[in-house]
Amino acid sequence: MARAAMEQQRAAYTPPLLSSLFQKIEPLLWIGPGLLVFFVFVHLPIILQLAMSFASGVPGSGEGLRFISLGNFRTLLADVDYWASILNNIQFAIATVVGKLVLSLMLALALNSAFIGQNIFRTIFFLPVILSFVAIGVIWGFMFQFEFGAINQMLARLGLNFLIEDWLGDPRFALWSIVVVDIWKWTGFHMVIYLAGLQALPKDLTEAASVDGATAWQRLVHITLPLLSRYTATNVIIATLGAFSVFDLIYVMTQGGPFGSTQVAMMQVYLQAFQFHRLGYASTQATVLLAIIAIVSIVVMRLSRRPEDEEESR
Amino acid sequence: MTLTNSAVSSPAASRPQRLYRKRGVLPWHLNLVRLVILVMAAAGVIFPIVIFLGNSLKTDGDFLGNPIGWPTEFAFGNYIEAWQKANMSVLIVNSLVVSLATVAATIILTSMMAYGLVTFRFRGRNVILLSILVMLTIPVQIYIIPLYVIAINLSIVNTRLGVILPYTAAAMPLALVLFRNYFLELPAALSEAARLDGCSRFGIYWRIVMPLSRPAIGAVAIFTFVSAWNEFFLALVFLQNASIQTLPLGMQVFAISEYQTNYPLLFSAITIGMAPMIVIYLLMQRQFISGLAGGAMKG
Structure with a gap:
């Protein structure tokens, strides 16, 4: 409707002879500048990334790009460090996604119906979202620190000395400690999304169910x-x-250590590219990561699309 | 599903109103559980920050003897020393320049693009739109290497432009969604009337569409500003020159140099670095929360 009106308006006001050329290029004037920036800094890198995955050398440098077919992928298949980091990354992803979802849903449900202080709680829960990972890394680096860290100090005061661990220095705990920090940072964000969902729920549905004798738990599981x-x-x-592209937090807190226990995919890409200067091989690693991310998001979108939604969107 | 259907078909109107409301409210013990959960969670979120602030005000000796208590004496001098030692004024100015430039470029370029895509019909319009929207879920980190190669070839590595342009491009898909949705909902009659009064197309965009789109501009400004202000990875790779480093990068450099030497000083520096964003957030928390989380839902 709106589009048709705009069409009409355009036809009515453009002087017929004056500038058909201008008319042709006018859309370009509006879209061009933004599209140019986007092309150079997003489209082109992604295209180059795919090209570099099958090459060695650096485009635009003296060395030039040399096509080596699947050479990088062969190296990748045999790269134990890379697969170990992917495995860490998968653990990190599962733990953080489940943790964030469960906690954010709990908090959203607890916060949903209006009462005094709702706004204060929401503001507090969302606070970590706006903090930089560097600040968070130092804050939690202190929490987990072995000697003076707040967690161990409190455990000592409570007489729970047997629970004291070197949280970031022990390969058994380092990754899980970082999982905790990541959940701490993002739960408020996911909670706000769930809150928006809860607010959009048709109220009469749950109310009617409770009139029909459904318990709070049944209403939650079967309706909400x-x-x-x-x-x-x-x-x-x-x-x-976020989990598969995690970098900042790991870089700031453990740099992948101890003994590679917190190595993740992006850390590997960074090391290969900017420490060992193997740009082609690092691109291959990044491309595989990109494929993983694409597959996961497609699968999730497919799974969540239910018949009712399809009808709704039509 | 059966439960839902029977619930809908039951003639709710015929039921007594009182019973209705009474059943909808949670029993008191669940309300108590709810409050306990909320208070505990809030404490968990706040505790690391509070204890951190407390420690930033201790002397080094006080900290080492008493790392989790309240300061025995307040060492406000830490903040002055940290400000000077960590070069805070330079870092804050750099971050402000980079973030504000990113916000301005994103708003201008993307709103013009959205306006063009909404106003004109031309071949390839949907292709352009789609080619930008597919990138919505792809994090910048993933294509850092070719980005670096491109930046070297454009000789913008180690310049502010070298991060401003990629930040702008990365913000574009979400900004485009927000602007486009907003523009599509503006009544066409408005620009039509302006056109009749002899307003040029740019005049319509600048004097009618943009002023009416303040909520969209605000949301784009907030999420772009926060992500540019906090961005670390690109800055780490692109900004090697200390004089143009942004706040997160400068704080990281300072953290490495001060870690295990003077914790309170490090904590003061980090607190100074966090303070601007926390203050803006507390002043505008409603806009921040909807700007940062609302965009994600539309995307």
Whole structure:
């Protein structure tokens, strides 16, 4: 409708003879500048990335790009460090996604119906979202620090000395400690998305169910959760993407150590590219990561699309 | 599903209103559980920050003897020393320049693009739109290597432009979604009337569409500003020259140099670095929360 009106308007006001050339290029003037920036800094890198995955050398440098077919992929298949880091990354992804989803849903449900202080709680829960990972890395680096760290100090005061561990220095705990920090940072974000979903729920449905004698738990499982599935999908996708491209937090807190226990895919890409200067091979690693991310988001979107949603969108 | 259907078909109107409301409310013990959960969670979120702030105000000796208590004496001098030692004024100015330039470029370029895509019909329009929207879920990190190669060839590595342009490009898909949705909902009659009054196309965009789109501009400005202000990875790779480094990078450099030597000083520096964003957030928390999380839902 709006489009038709705009069409009409355009036809009515453009002087017929004056500048058909201008008319032809006018869209370009509006779209061109932005598209140019986007092309050079997003499209082109992705195209180059794919090209570099099958090459060695650096485009535009003296060395030039040399096509080596699947050479990089062969190296990758045999790269134990890379697969170990992917395995760490998968553990990290599962733990953070589940943790963020469960906690954010709990908090959203607890916060949903209006009462005094709702706004204060929401503001507090969302606070970590706006902090930089560098600040968070130092804050939690202190929490987990072995000697003076707040966690161990409190355990000592409570007489729970047997629970004291070197949280970031022990390969058994380092990755899980970082999982905790990542959940701490993002739960408020996912909670706000769930809150929006809860607020959009048709109230009469749950009320009618409770009149029919459904318990709070039954209402949650049979009505609220299914109706929230779109929001759950959004949360899962955002959390998964973040988990597979996690870098800042690891770089700041453990640099992949101890003994590679917190190595993740992006750390490997960074090391290969900017420490060992193997740009072609690092591109291959990044391409595989990109494929993983694409597959995961497609699968999640497929799973969450239910017949009712399809009807709705038509 | 059967439960839902029977619930819908039951004639709710015929039921007594009181019973209805009473059943909808949670029993008191669940309300108590809810409050306990919320208070505990809030404490868990706040505790690391509070204890961190406390420690930033201790002397080094006080900290080592008493790392989790309240300061015995307040060492406000830490903040002055940290400000100077970590070169805070330079870092904050750099971050401001980079973030504000990113916000301005994103708003101008993307709103013009969205306006062009909404106003004109031309061949390839949907292809352009789609080719940008597919990138919505792809994090910048993934294509850092070719980006670096491109930046070297454009000789913008180690310049502010070298991060501003990639930040702008990375913000574009989400910004485009927000602007486009907003523009599509503006009544066409408005620009039509302006056209009749002899307003040029740019005039319509600048004097009618943009002023009406303040909520969209605000949301784009907030998420672009926060992500540019906090961005670390690109800055780490692109900004090697200390004089143009942004706040997160400078804080990281300072953290490495001060870690295990003077914790309170490091904590003061980090606190100074966090403070601007926390203050803006607390002043505008409603806009921040909807700007940062709302975009994600539309995307």
